[in-house]
Amino acid sequence: MKLKKLAHLIALIGVVSPAMAQQAQPQQTQQTLQRVEITGSSIKRLAKEGALPVEVITFEEIEKLGIVSAEDLMRNIAANGTGADNMTSGNNVFGADADRVSGGASFASLRGLGAGSTLVLLNGRRIATHGGSGKAVDLNSIPMGAIARVEILKDGASAIYGTDAVGGVMNFILKTNFTGVEVSGSTNVTEAGGGTTRRASVIAGKGSVDTDGFNVMGTLTIDKNDRLDSRDRDFANGFQPARGLSPDTTGTPYANQLAGTGTALGANFVLPGDPNRYLQANPLSFQGKCDTVPGMSQYQTELWKDVTSPLRSKYSCSYDYGADYVIQVPVQRANALARGTIQIAPGHKMFIEAMGSRTEATSIFTPAQISTTLGNGNAYPVGGPYYQDLSPYISTFDKTKPIIYKWRASAFGNRTQLNTTDSARVLVGFDGAFGNWDYKFGVSHARSKTQTELLDGYAYQAKMFTALGSGIINPWATGGQTAAANALIESTKFRGNLQHGNTKLTQVDGSVSGELFKLPAGAVAMAAGFDLRRENYSYTQDQDATVIYLAPGNARLPEASRDIKAVYAELIVPVTKQLEVQLAVRRDDYTTVGATTNPKVAFRYEPTSWLLFRGSANKGFLAPSFVQLYSGSLDQELPNGIIDPIGCPANPGNPAYCAISRLEYKTGGNSNLRPETSKQGTLGFVIEPFKGYSASFDYFAINSEDRILNRTPQVVLANAAALAGNIIRNADGTIDYVQAGWINAAGNKVRGADVSLRGSGAMEGGYKWAASLSGTYMHSFKFAEIAGQPYKELVGNFYTRDLYLRWKHNASISLTKGDWSALFSQSYGSGYKDQVPNAGRGIAPSGFNPEIDAHTTYGLSGTYKGIKGMSVTLGIQNLFDADPPFTAHNVDEVVGAGWDPRAASPRGRSYSVSARYKF
Incomplete structure (x- = not known):
């Protein structure tokens, strides 16, 4: 369905619904319930199923599912993409499109549109992006021990929140007004060995804002994740x-x-x-x-x-x-949060919140x-x-001449980096109410710094070349090097700080919301606000990376900054007792890329107490990041055997064109990038035929233009005719280098649906049960790399950046009686077509299966709360020890030998224990 048709349909429902509403019974409003602000709107109101699809995951659900990291959390959200924004993929540097400076980071990517297209909020406000790449918020900086719930808005929200919200919004809601002391601990151990995770947390608070006029609270969470190697898993086998x-x-x-x-x-x-x-x-x-x-x-x-x-x-x-x-990075992490709230007058509060985190992730790559x-x-x-x-x-x-060779230099050791990310935010805020009008105001400063230190496996290029040319080092050794060779190798190595990146975010924001006037159907509510931000980013080389062989990272980027001024307004208009319409508009003005205005219209129509229709149509935008705009040129090298698609057919058999051994390419920023824009919408319904049973279906459509993508050298070569200007040639016609980097690609056309099923009830014997399913059906994800090219369907097909699975879901059923409860869960991802060996140029063997199997895992947990103040949960994840499905993709293009970390976890069956005690 085209977006214009979707908007017309929304308008049509608005016209005909008053007539339908005359046949419906008005819903009773619970005035005694507290008004809350729900992700996707700036207006406080009674909590109920709204005009926009919002999924909520509570801390208790996270605990029972045995989720041990932000990455596990994202894998449990069906609407999240199946892409390379995970630690396993980020721990390897293959592919020019890889993010080479986000070691130890995890990102969200709703709808598979990329980490930059998902806005991550903390209590409804922005926080600094990852200090290394600067592209998005590292979910590991969120204090998991202080989370009350996570709200996921599965719709575009640029009209409410501005940039980054094309794919949706993840809002982490922290605990507030906590009293007492609660300590907790958990561990998750794999049956096959390796990859053990541990977490310890304490949260303490004193005072109640409502009765004492104040509350102070603090929390500290410490995590440690052990290393997991491919050699520890039989399915990680690249020779089949x-x-x-x-x-x-x-x-x-x-x-x-x-x-x-x-x-x-x-x-x-x-x-x-x-x-x-x-x-x-x-x-x-x-x-x-x-x-x-x-x-x-x-x-x-x-x-x-x-x-x-x-x-x-x-x-x-x-x-x-x-x-x-290394398929699970060794990580140590500490998150701390302190918050003080004081009631400065009845109905008015002031709070100060300070948050800090440190993540130390050791990235271990294969030898150079x-x-x-x-x-x-x-x-x-x-x-x-x-x-x-x-x-x-x-x-x-001719043994009278020297030998040149290609060598995996195991004698130099694994390339090992320590990536330390320090993040912090200080927020001073005020909120309260004057009658039916709510307000909030905040001033905050956040920053993130990532320092990369090389620990082993890296050498000064000139020293290494000299050492190799001495003949002392044996590239054909099978029993180790001599003492003299080891000493020579050690003398070439570089150890120390290589580079660091910084992001800063200073923000002043405020809003008011309340009732404007009354209509026959109810009060017209509105919100208006402003958002002033200054964003800064810098990326500095502590050591000249060009003198270190295969040093990771990006080119130096001196500190850049930009100011963003935004104003927004929102209305909720009750057309009838059963129909309300949400109208929103926001204008953002960037000092770097100009101004953009984005509107949104949504409706909520409830003709009966058991049926709700809802939908939205909106525009979105994504501003290019500092790296995409301003990063300097970086010289890199493609794998051996590259083919010149123009030169090889004209010079068949000539290795200078048909099997290029060392082809250089350059990457870097593009100051001419335009913001990515989108037009999108949703249309769906919620049905509750019986009390305790509900189902929802929400169709979504997204059209993106000017998508900001990193043009890989492989893409340039594959489009040699269209991008001839990016292939720089020597006088004899051979390729000198390929100019890759950031471009505004043609765009995406995305269609799909979110499905949710829920039920609960009571059984004989005092048992209570609850069941749920949350799934996403991806009907189509069409992509065009270059303007003017036809769109290609990616759903169900292998792709080197993201996989777009036809269907993903997470389901669970729980049973509770007294102090005992049990949870049985299922996670499912459909199969897809595999990459044909050598991109179709080779002849696939008879044993090659072009279809990759679907992947299903189950979990089981039990919780006991029979001891006052204590809760203990035992769980088994991947209950039947299902291996990731086999894939024959080229490891040079996507990480994973015989499996794909985008589609499955490598941990296998694991056992979890968690306990909480409050006193």
């Missing part, structure tokens, strides 16, 4: 060639020799009776012994060769580096892959003690 999966890399611990003019192999080599010209060789491959070195295997040419240029060597070994990933060259002086010298003679296998091998 019969199923279409094998490593597409020749950077091996036992190095592969490379061809090149002036080297021992020459520009290429041939073998008797074989017309192909090969570029790599390994004696273990000739002997059929690649698998004698742990993690290595014979390179599977038939899976990865290009039919137009069969130069990839079948005489090379490959390495399953995907099975060396090194390709040596003659020009860098790092070739293995003739006469070196470990010189490798391949003349028994290759007649043209």
Whole structure:
């Protein structure tokens, strides 16, 4: 349904509903109930099912489900995307589109529109974005021990909150007015080993605002997550060639020799009776012994060769580096919150809130892959003690010349980073009421800093090249290096602070809401407010990253700032006793990208007490971030074997065009970026045929334009004709480098529906039961990378950024009697089509299954509250120990060897224990 039709339908319902309402009975209003502000509106009102779809998850539900992290929480929300905004994907640097400076961070991505399109609030107000990437709020900075509930608005909300709210809003509501002392602790242990998580929390408060006129409270939460390695899980296996999966890399611990003019192999080599010209060789491959070195295997040419240029060597070994990933990052985290509230007059409160957090995440990558060259002086010298003679296998091998090679430099150790993120916010606020008018006002300052320290596995490039060219280091060692070689390697290493990023947010906001006047159907309520913000971001290199081999991170960005001025207004108009309409508009003015005005209209129509219709139509926008606008140019390198889609067909068989070994590309900001815009809406109903039974269905549609995306070099090459200006060529026509970076892409067209089912009741014997299901059906997610190109359907298909599953849901059923309760839960994600080996250029083996299975897990927990002030919960997550579904995707493009961390957790069956005691 087109958005214009959706808006017309909303208007039509508004016209015909008064006639329908004459047949309906008015709903009784509970005036004694407290008015509250619900996410998606600035008007306080009685809590009830509203015009917008809002999902609420309580702290007790989080505890019973065994959710141990913000990432687990997002996996439990069906409307959240199935993408790479998780720690496992963030702990690996493959793919130019990866966020390389968000180690240890977790982000929300409602509707799969990206972390930047989901607004994360804390008690309805903004907090600073992640200090490293600056793209979105790190959910790990939220004090989980102080959460009362999480409200998820599954609709665009730029008319209420401004930028970032295209996909929706996550509002973390903290406990307030807490009295007493409560201590809690939990642990979650995996059955297969590794990845244990622990949490300890204390919250204390004194005084009641209503009776004592004050309340002070504080909370401290400490988390520790242990490391989990791919080697700890059997399903993390990247060498399953019969199923279409094998490593597409020749950077091996036992190095592969490379061809090149002036080297021992020459520009290429041939073998008797074989017309192909090969570029790599390994004696273990000739002997059929690649698998004698742990993690290595014979390179599977038939899976990865290009039919137009069969130069990839079948005489090379490959390495399953995907099975060396750390798939749960070791993390230590502390969150603290202090809040004081005082009643300065009857109905008027002032509060001061201070929040701080520190997250230390140790990112551990596989050892560096090194390709040596003659020009860098790092070739293995003739006469070196470990010189490798391949003349028994290759007649043209010239042992009077040096060797160049590709080596997974395990002797240098795993590349290890410590990412420390410190976040803080101080807020002074006032709220209260004058009669039927509510007000709130706040002044806040928030900041986040991420410091990256290199602990091991990184070396000064010049020193490393010199060391490799000395011949002392053995790239073909199977039993470790000599003492002299280890000492030389150690002398090349860099350890220390590499880079740090800072974000700052200073905000002054205020609003009033109340009743304007009465209509026959009720009072017209309104809200009006302002939002003044200054945002700052800087990214600084503590050490020149260009002198450190494969140093991670982004280019330096001197401190940039922008001011945002916004005003907004909202009306709720009761057209009849059964129909009300919400009207909202907001204008934001950015000093960097200009002004934008975004309206919203929504309705709530309740013809009977058991049936509710609702819908909305609105516009949204997403302002480009500082990184997207201003980050400097960063030089990087693509994997071996890149094909020039224009040059190779014109020069078939020429490795300079058809198997480029070291192709450089540049990334960076784009100061000409425009804000991303959207038009979107929802239309649905809520039905409650019997007391305790309800169902809701909400159709959503989102059209985005000028989407802000990082143009990867692969995308540039795949669109070589349209983006020819981004492919910089040498005088002879070969590619010098590819200019990648941020662009305004064409956009998205998204269609789907959210479904919710709930029921509860009583049984004989004093038992009470409750059941629920929350699911999202994705009908269509169409995407166009380049303006003018046709939109491609992504739902149910493999994609390198996000997966768009046809159906996801989380369901549960609970049973309670007295002090005992039990919860049985299910999480489901539908299957999708796998990536065909070598993007379809290879010939998939007979064992390749193009369909990836659906993934279902179950959980079971029991809670006992029979001891005064105490609650104990025991749980089993992934009750039947279901492995993630197999996928044959290329690990160079998406993390996960034989599985996909976007679609499933690697933990397996785990056991949780949590306890709370209040005194």
